[in-house]
Amino acid sequence: MDDFYRELIIDRYKNPQYRGSLNPADISFEDENPLCGDHIHIDLRVDDEGVIREALFEGRGCAISQASADLLMEKVHGMHVDQVKRLSKQDILEMLGIELGPVRLKCALLSLKVLKAGVYGLGEATDDLVEE
């Protein structure tokens, strides 16, 4: 079971590396999972080529949602926004290195949902963004 709450997750939850906000930011978006109150806000700086130069998040919620956001911010540094659009559920699961039931999946995918909604410039984040 300690497999599950791998040290990585607990560590990133307790000592996040990419917590913070950007002002001004090129892209900002936020959403919450009303089921459990998980909340994620994301700020991005994107250069003229469309490459993400800075990515920070603020949020509250469970270890999975917060660690997932922190790891995702790390991952997208230096990524092109078009690459971000192609990120999937699978990428997040690999990043976390764990298996998750449907409820926890929502926690894990919240930050990706917020990120994609921001990058696509949508008015609202929907589950379809991160479903297969």
Next chain:
Amino acid sequence: MDDFYRELIIDRYKNPQYRGSLNPADISFEDENPLCGDHIHIDLRVDDEGVIREALFEGRGCAISQASADLLMEKVHGMHVDQVKRLSKQDILEMLGIELGPVRLKCALLSLKVLKAGVYGLGEATDDLVEE
């Protein structure tokens, strides 16, 4: 099974003894079972003592409903209306000499329901009149 459709019932269905109408009648009432279209109309002549002197029915429907009505008219001839008010489901079943499931019970009890609603002077016949 011929127990069930005892000759009595088929006979009274095909050759009713108390079919007809009274004009004038002291008490008239009618009702139907919408489930199957069974319909019974009853006319009674009642003397000053409250004794039923004549009882006739008109109707259409299944053998059980019609035979039951015919037998009931026979039974109440000479009965006091107060006795009629005390007639129950059990009396009808004994009169018919058969056992009946819930649907057929409604057929068998329609004439009693109509009779009692008439004798009580009710506006509407309800199942409560013939339920235990």
Next chain:
Amino acid sequence: MAEAMAELHPKVALDVYKIREDFPVLGRQVRPGVPLVYLDSTATSQKPASVIEAMNAYYRQHNANIHRGIHVLAEEATAMYEEAREKVKNFIGAASSRQIIFTRNTTEAINLVAYSWGLSQLRRGDLILLTEMEHHSNLVPWYLLAERMDLRVEHVAVTAEGVLDENDFDRKLAMGPRLFAFTHMSNVVGTINPAKTMIAKAHQAGAVTLLDGAQSVPHFRVDVQELDVDFLAFSGHKMCGPTGIGVLYGKRELLENMPPFLGGGDMIKKVTLGAFKPNELPYKFEAGTPAIAEAVGLGAAIDYLNKIGMDVICQHEQGLVRYALERLREVEGLRIFGPSAEKKGGVVSFLVDGVHAHDISQILDQYGIAIRAGHHCAMPLHEKFQVPATARASFYLYTTFEEIDRLVEAIYRVKDIFGV
């Protein structure tokens, strides 16, 4: 009889005797020495052991409330429930499982549309078009709505043969109905309506369409995208599934724009004091703890039907109804309601001159034969035929040709007893 059968129905590919072994109740004697002849599948179908077992397994190993739990049981139960939805989606050819809403039965599915779509989309004076052959479940919800909203209601006429009157349909479509709700197959006379053509016509006339699939989905392949139907309603219990579960399918855009019907747990995203935000499809329409075990059972029923094959089932029933009509036509004084075999499914309604339907059914029951007698929840159609009640024998994949022979023999006994 077996030879005559084979001759009459050379294409029958279904091993009915093997299938019967799957249905525990079919081994029953209703009285000592009197085996059950179940000819009442239109009212409700029997259930194969696999369906009963699927629900047992759910209760014995996985039972939990769904959607919000983070424990093994809750995750398993949720997966089983959603897998059932997926099976339903595939069974009727829907584009997405978000379009599959679980209800209690056909009746609730139609009421959902009446309350949610109807109350929000219709306006005073709008016309709803129904038909004279509808089950009460596809009449009363609209009458209730019409009363509440002051709508007009028209009915496509049924001919003496028991099919919809095409000219009358055209005439009534020309009146510009907002909704055309009709049955795919009559539960009284078995008529199968040409749904695809009728839906296309109704769409041309600007109507939204609702198909009552209570009798079609269990008996032949129904593909919502091929039909292009807007709403489809059906019941699990008529298709080898359990009681307590039904389905509403709807086109995505319609469903998205409809307000919630029942309020409560699961159908919301968020609730604050005095306000709420509805959930996404299909959950928006599934308030409270759903019929979880029953969904699982319905999924198992779909697996079972798929294993046999809907086309094979349909063919078997076609054979049965052809044979039944042929045998019943021999009986003097027996009146059959409804069209000839090629226009209908496995349902035969009839009357014997001089005998009430109730009496037929009662005497048949003495021989173990279960049929229905009454108005079959279609009083307007019976009014049309000017009879208060009919006797109805109906068939399914487990019905044998011998059972039809038994039916006919018993009808002769009815005639004897009544001397007609």
Next chain:
Amino acid sequence: MAEAMAELHPKVALDVYKIREDFPVLGRQVRPGVPLVYLDSTATSQKPASVIEAMNAYYRQHNANIHRGIHVLAEEATAMYEEAREKVKNFIGAASSRQIIFTRNTTEAINLVAYSWGLSQLRRGDLILLTEMEHHSNLVPWYLLAERMDLRVEHVAVTAEGVLDENDFDRKLAMGPRLFAFTHMSNVVGTINPAKTMIAKAHQAGAVTLLDGAQSVPHFRVDVQELDVDFLAFSGHKMCGPTGIGVLYGKRELLENMPPFLGGGDMIKKVTLGAFKPNELPYKFEAGTPAIAEAVGLGAAIDYLNKIGMDVICQHEQGLVRYALERLREVEGLRIFGPSAEKKGGVVSFLVDGVHAHDISQILDQYGIAIRAGHHCAMPLHEKFQVPATARASFYLYTTFEEIDRLVEAIYRVKDIFGV
């Protein structure tokens, strides 16, 4: 532990180990070597074999559609369905089985009242009084109705302790609500509200009362005539019964005067083209083929509960909750929501400082312990407590004191893992 237990709860008369043998799922290992510790009965209860078997017997021997059939199966199925209604009637002390309406669940029962009684009896500007501790199922139906009819809604405040604020109740009753709908027992903090007194007060203020019995009827004796309540709603699946069945009880006069809710088969006496006449109670409110097997299962659940005895069950749970509170209070950094044991039923909601409820539940699951984490369909109450989610352990007749020990041990593991 066993001695401590006996000391703490000398009156416990229920043989929980024997009872556990009646529940197949309780023998399950959720992972190899990890037995299930099911502490989620507030979400849904587990089912004894007798309930599962009663439904099996129905499907394997009697299955038929009810009320209109004249054959053995139909008569048996009808009798079984109506017998279940009779059992429900006796279980809650109703005067007549006509007052027992079968629904899918508590949620549908409440919606039925909102649509039928609400739409017909309330007028624009009327006040509905709820409480801050309601389940969404007793909030959203009223919010939907309020929106449709332009009603006002007020909520009786909950104190920091998690009980209803009496003064606020009096204040809000003085505003003259037409309806007071409230829960008998909170599904989050377990608070048991003094229903009888509150109903009497509400009646004095002229309000009709609806009691959400989803958590009370399964756990202690509820007598509708003693309470003098106008409507009572509850679910089968929380009281050892199957999914897909719930109950609405109502006072006869109220039910008689209410218009139909869902339209369709069975709820009518007569249908002609364009019009219908509703059936008598309770059928007026049961449209379409009901959840027959599920009613039979609920009947078997009531038999089971009666056999054990509701008072014994209640006492057992009282013992469990006292013990659980005691043990949990030992845990540093653990916050318990809700009142002390004598004011509540077998539900404990809590949080561990620095750990989200989801994470608690996930780690507990690794030890086979099934609890709920989230808002438990009571977001407004969580808003009041200013937490987005809580972890909830809940008990029933099959819960052991050892299971509570396991819960506490696993919570210590959570603290280890999170270093709190």
